[in-house]
Amino acid sequence: MSKITLLIHCPDASGIIASVTSFIYDHKGNIIYIDQYVDVENKIFFMRLESEFAEKTEIGVIKEQFRNKIGERYQMTWQMYTAGAPLKMAIFVSKYDHCLYDILGRYKSGELDVTIPMIISNHEDLKPIAESFDIPFYPVPVLKGKKEEAEARHLELLQKEKIDLIVLARYMQIIPPNLIRAFPNRIINIHHSFLPAFAGAKPYHMAYKRGVKIIGATSHYVTEELDAGPIIEQDISRISHSHSIKDLILKGRDLEKIVLARGIKLHISRKTLVYNNKTIIFI
Amino acid sequence: MSKITLLIHCPDASGIIASVTSFIYDHKGNIIYIDQYVDVENKIFFMRLESEFAEKTEIGVIKEQFRNKIGERYQMTWQMYTAGAPLKMAIFVSKYDHCLYDILGRYKSGELDVTIPMIISNHEDLKPIAESFDIPFYPVPVLKGKKEEAEARHLELLQKEKIDLIVLARYMQIIPPNLIRAFPNRIINIHHSFLPAFAGAKPYHMAYKRGVKIIGATSHYVTEELDAGPIIEQDISRISHSHSIKDLILKGRDLEKIVLARGIKLHISRKTLVYNNKTIIFI
Amino acid sequence: MSKITLLIHCPDASGIIASVTSFIYDHKGNIIYIDQYVDVENKIFFMRLESEFAEKTEIGVIKEQFRNKIGERYQMTWQMYTAGAPLKMAIFVSKYDHCLYDILGRYKSGELDVTIPMIISNHEDLKPIAESFDIPFYPVPVLKGKKEEAEARHLELLQKEKIDLIVLARYMQIIPPNLIRAFPNRIINIHHSFLPAFAGAKPYHMAYKRGVKIIGATSHYVTEELDAGPIIEQDISRISHSHSIKDLILKGRDLEKIVLARGIKLHISRKTLVYNNKTIIFI
Amino acid sequence: MSKITLLIHCPDASGIIASVTSFIYDHKGNIIYIDQYVDVENKIFFMRLESEFAEKTEIGVIKEQFRNKIGERYQMTWQMYTAGAPLKMAIFVSKYDHCLYDILGRYKSGELDVTIPMIISNHEDLKPIAESFDIPFYPVPVLKGKKEEAEARHLELLQKEKIDLIVLARYMQIIPPNLIRAFPNRIINIHHSFLPAFAGAKPYHMAYKRGVKIIGATSHYVTEELDAGPIIEQDISRISHSHSIKDLILKGRDLEKIVLARGIKLHISRKTLVYNNKTIIFI
Structure with missing residues (x-):
């Protein structure tokens, strides 16, 4: 067949x-x-x-x-x-390790039909994790005034390995327009709020300040407007007044992992279609 | 069109x-x-x-x-x-009023595309509710040793009004086989547990005793085996050790109302199909 | 005792x-x-x-x-x-009836330990519902250029009956500062989004446009800044690309009813405390 | 302090x-x-x-x-x-790796305040995972007619390392009474159903056959009656008729991971208390 x-x-x-x-x-x-x-x-x-x-x-x-x-x-x-060769997926990380552990665990368990030719990071911190899972790790510092160098290095690495999909697993840098245009609807980010609430930096701090009773996470395709791209998946978790910002961050980790993993799975099984900055998700 | x-x-x-x-x-x-x-x-x-x-x-x-x-x-x-005349729906109740209030409120709000020619009950308690919503109320006592009389009266009423769908809104009587056979996959019951857990009587008491951390409700088509018919819809609510049986009963009311209402809506919009004692639910 | x-x-x-x-x-x-x-x-x-x-x-x-x-x-x-006399609760409505039916059904079922001396509305549409539940109905039109007249009438009615708590059950008018100051942390509103997302008018339209995968509802105390008061309770429901705005409105009704009812129950059982524009919810 | x-x-x-x-x-x-x-x-x-x-x-x-x-x-x-030395936690596994990856990822991320002196398994399959995370791996075959040998070896290993808590991360063997008695309320199992529904073997198969609309997972302390111990935590996931048994197994993996992790965290932060075969969970 x-x-x-x-x-x-x-x-x-x-x-x-x-x-x-x-x-x-x-x-x-x-x-x-x-x-x-x-x-x-x-x-x-x-x-x-x-x-x-x-x-x-x-x-x-x-x-x-x-x-x-x-x-x-x-x-x-x-x-x-x-049905042919699996997608080639690059993972971008900074210092947070929970989404990386989650993706790599799923990958090794056979849950994700991809290859992972590279993990790219602006820091060296997570290199040992990449090594323990036998994935090539490329540190690419993103320095003030030298962001274009990083961008060029990113494009070079991605093109060399013919990457199909980029996953930002809590990568703490803005993706420049050139890179976005080179991977239209092929860069998935995880944002740690139920967008459009708390777009931008420090969403858990904003959620705490506003006194919401639910927190959320959103996986979305990256577009040039920050945290405004087509939403693939969202989920939430109940919280109470008694949760500190630290608690929210900890509780949010599981949300981030699951919502990002679902987004990746929908993409690689060709179940997403983007139109007018919204996704059609076939089930 | x-x-x-x-x-x-x-x-x-x-x-x-x-x-x-x-x-x-x-x-x-x-x-x-x-x-x-x-x-x-x-x-x-x-x-x-x-x-x-x-x-x-x-x-x-x-x-x-x-x-x-x-x-x-x-x-x-x-x-x-x-698209023709709306379905004719009969509601069976006993003494609990919350599901009845919920269905009638939705009906009056225009949420349910049905007519309700009758409310049948084995008690007189809820007659005033039927009256305040202008629905005919038929008391049909179900007495020990005279259950066949009740059954005959039920069938007579249902056939006279050409009822299409029967909703058991916390009706506390077993439906006899003849009535079930006369309305195959057309009697919807709400059971106050996440079936198959806690089938039968007093599910909230059993849930309390077992120390579960979630309670549920299930709407299903009635078959001759008690609480074992095709499941249409289920939902759950989190509880803790601190909830008494009374708390579970109170918390469960909202679950019962919503899960029953969803079951009714799926049926009347022709989105359910039964095969092998399971439902296919089209969305 | x-x-x-x-x-x-x-x-x-x-x-x-x-x-x-x-x-x-x-x-x-x-x-x-x-x-x-x-x-x-x-x-x-x-x-x-x-x-x-x-x-x-x-x-x-x-x-x-x-x-x-x-x-x-x-x-x-x-x-x-x-434990003394139950709270006196006034309900404000406009034309939407689902929250009103829900509250009155719960009230009649004995779920809410309050008295309801009045329903106030800027329209006559829901008068028959008030009558069928035997609750006094006061139409108070809110006309352009004559809003102060309405406000004065509201205060007069509320003070005459010594109202403790005001519930805005999809009341489609801004509450003026004087009324808010007369009932500090004693006016509960239901907003049909997971605040702070989609504050203001037409949240379901905004949710549809943004392509979110969850919609929500929020019950909160009314403060002078619109939709920015202390949040009492929130809940959400999953949606997909296939839901039209009309579907969201319909799906949202159940959320609104439940989140408002929970907010009311927490207030009347003295389980809410407001500090710094946030609620402490004792459980 | x-x-x-x-x-x-x-x-x-x-x-x-x-x-x-x-x-x-x-x-x-x-x-x-x-x-x-x-x-x-x-x-x-x-x-x-x-x-x-x-x-x-x-x-x-x-x-x-x-x-x-x-x-x-x-x-x-x-x-x-x-606040002293962290608990010593042993993990028992068989061939399923997803819960093991999840626990070890959390452990390495600093989410779990324990030490893990050993992973015990009745198979060799997961040894490479243990090694990549630098955890000692002890294969202890459980052979028909020689179960007592395995039990003795288990007790020896556990006592040698002064293990405080045993986690059964999809360990596919019945725990013998002696071992349970040696670790009362200190063995946590993950069962892949919302207990008491579908206790015993192959719960996803049973869930599929019954046509439920939700599946669940339950973490509980192990007692001598199978799958009947005090429940620590439960959660559920919605499914539909279109999910095959294979889909349920895949969807259930995330539930199992999260519900087990929450159970472990509650235990190690001393937030569980067992009485009358039920848990009190302090929050």
Whole structure:
């Protein structure tokens, strides 16, 4: 069996589902998953479809025919992924280690279908962790007045290893526009608040000051506006007046780990689609 | 515009989605929602689809053609619902009033697209509530040794008003097999535990005794085995050692109200399908 | 048995708990609940204590002695409540009825230990609900350029009935400063977002636009800064890209009802204490 | 400053709180935390108290005086812990690695105030993980007909290192009575269901079969009756009909990790007290 995952968005029109599913059927494909959504306001159609084909089917041919027969007709933006080499994921960290331990533990447990060719950090602190998990560690200091040097080094490393996805695992630096543009909707950050509340620095301190009864975490794609990119996943935890800022930070660690891990998993299983600074999450 | 909701289950086969969606497209229908699921273990295909047709379309003709062209070919069990008269819902109660207040409040707020031709009770206590909401109230005592009389009266009332759905809003009597068979998958009960834990009587007492840290509620279709029918919805609430049985009962009220209301809403919007004593819940 | 509830806050000092509990013991009281909290940053001590005394105990005498022996010594701000007449609660509404139905259903079920001498509204729409629950309904239009007239009428009604607590059950008007000052920490509002996100008008519209994956509701005491008062309770519900604004509004109704009800219950059971625009919630 | 944590339970009586807090005050202690609970049904008083004393205070003397003046008077069962050497925790594993990775990640991050002198396993599979975290790994096969050999080896290892707490991190063997008796309320297990639902083997399979809409995990102290010991912590996750058993197992991993970690943290911070097969959890 060979399997494809098809992601589509296009102007809404009558007959899209019938056309796509008939196309698959005509090519002897067996649809094992279909989910669709229409943004009624903007009249945009979104679809995710998984299909299995007989072993001998040439996916290249199917792609070509899909482009000609379906894609052009409905003015689709589409990707057809085949189960192939896993995504190459780079992890950026600073000094906090809990998200890094969590990701690497999941990776070693076989929970994440990726390779991790590099961990990049602006500090040396977490190097021993990278080493104990046998992952190459690249220290890239980000110094005042020399940020462009760091950026160039980042791009060089990422391109050399043909990185597909960047995960900011509590990386405490602003990502410069060039790097964001080189990885559109392919940089996932974890922010330690239920955005849009407490964007920016020190969200736990702000949450404590405001006296909220819940704290949260948000994983999102990085865009040029800080903490304002498309949200992939959020979750929360109840707190009370008796929790100090230190307690919030500690309680928040589990939230951050889980919300980031869910975001990564959704991305690598091709279940996210971005439109108008929002995500469609297929389930 | 006229709108249909189509619910299907049948042996899994290749091409079902293409056939159904092409059928809709050929009849000038516009699919506005599709969700499907395959029970891989039992090889059963399930689908829910909503479609809009032009005003003049005769749904009767479409139904006939669907039966002949699609339904028979794939050995489908299917229903095609048209937006018509709302469901007729009967509420059974005993002495607890919180679920009744909740359902009637939602009904008056326009949240539930049903009519409520009757409230049936084995006690007179809640009659004033029925009256203040202008709903006919039928007291039907269920007496030892005379349970068959009550059953006959129930069936008579339900059939006279052509009731579609029965909601047991903390009704403290066992439903006899005849009544269950007359309303298969059309009687919704709320049980005050996260089933299968604490089935049967006094679940809050059992939860207290066991020292659980969460309590729950479960709405399910009633089958002949007590508290063992297909689960529609469940939710939970955190508790601690400091909660007395009385506290659990009070805390549980909100759970019961919400979990029952969600179960009712899923049923009346045709989003539930029962197979093998489990529900498929389309979202 | 006669029972007291004691709420205290004062500068933190050594020996407060020992002094207070010994005082209770010396007066033959039996402590059945004690909870305390120290705001370490501001060095403030908070305590809530429930105690039972023999029937014949004169609480007036105990109060006097507590003031002289304990209160003054530790510069306490304190209230000693005796189980007496229930609080008098006024409900303000506009046109949304779901919170009103919820509160009145709970009230009639015996869940809320209050009397409700009045429902005040700037519209006539919900009058029939008030009538069906036998609660006096006072329409007080809030007209442009004549807001002071409305305010005067509000104060007159509230003072005439000696109202203790005002609940804004989706009341769609800004409360003027005079009314807020007349009821400090005694006006509870429900805001339909997880504050501080989406303060102000149309939070569900903003939540939809931002693409959040959770929505929330917040009950808080009203202060002069809009939606910025001390938070009593918050809760959230998960949503997805597929939910329209209308869906959010509908889903949010249950959140609003529950979060407001919890806020009311905490207040009337004397479990809230406000300090520095934050609440201490004793459990 | 030297700090104590005091845990008490005794028959309920008037004046206990006053006596204890006055005792602390008289010895120049500053109470920084107090929480108490009365089991009204069984008339048992429970208390947890933290207090700071001046550096020079001899805790041994205080203990002696507490025993004579307070403990005997109220027939207390009590422990007075001083901040000293961290607990010695042994981890038992089989082949599942996710809980082990999670615990070791937290340990290395400084989240758990323990030492981990050993990981014991009935298989060799997880030895490399132990090594990468520099923890001694002891393989102890548990063979049919030779279980007593394993038990003896376990006891020998545990006693040699003076282990205080055993954590069963998805250890797939029944713990024999002798070992349980040697570590009463000091063996924490993680069970992958919301107990008492789905006790015993293969809870995810049972959950799938029953069609529940929530799955859970439970951390509890091990007693001789399987999966029936005092519950420390529980949490749940929502699922749907579309989740296969494999999905449940994967989704459950995060629940297991978090619920076990919370159980461990509550135990090592002396916030749990067991009575009548239930836990009191001080917060």
